[in-house]
Amino acid sequence: DIQMTQSPSTLSASVGDRVTITCRASQSFSSWLAWYQQKPGKAPKLLIYKASSLESGVPSRFSGSGSGTEYTLTISSLQPDDLATYYCQHYNSYSVFGQGTKLEIK
């Protein structure tokens, strides 16, 4: 079974910073990777699918990239509203989530 490992587990950054979260897979796969944002007490929200496709309505400061076993979520200019936990997910006809990255605003 494929396992997904996110790093870092916690990240503290300032408004305006460029932020990168990494998701590494135990086996290579072909771009079936999604990113979700979960704010405290709320349901997750889809940000990115197929590694780099931006979900409709998601701000363009969010972007995804990667292939094989390494994928990244980048926030180009951190905003206060981005305080959340971020999850990667490898999917096909199954689903495997990363353990999450908690993003704190300095």
Added chain:
Amino acid sequence: QVQLVQSGGDVVQPGRSLRLSCAASGFTFSSYAMHWVRQAPGKGLEWVAVISYDGSNKLYADSVRGRFTISRDNSKNTVYLQMNSLRGEDTAVYYCARGPVRGFYYFDYWGQGTLVTVSS
């Protein structure tokens, strides 16, 4: 707009049963697979089950197979999760979610979540 409104969460004793519901609106419900995903307190996300658009195919996570049953009523735009033989480790917020692409288990819309607590 797409809405998924959940109900049914409760506190139940180990070994008992509970049924969750998720009422959909704002899209053609009968065209989409529906999933349940759960999140234990302070933990990450775990996919639980999926049902195909027409109810003909159902798949479960190993952790719930044989105890949980997913079903849907397309006339009522509702998906259900029947949970039997509940255990303490089933304590979680349960989310229903829409699968936007057939055969791929990612989720574009989520319900608000409902808390299931299994405790004596």
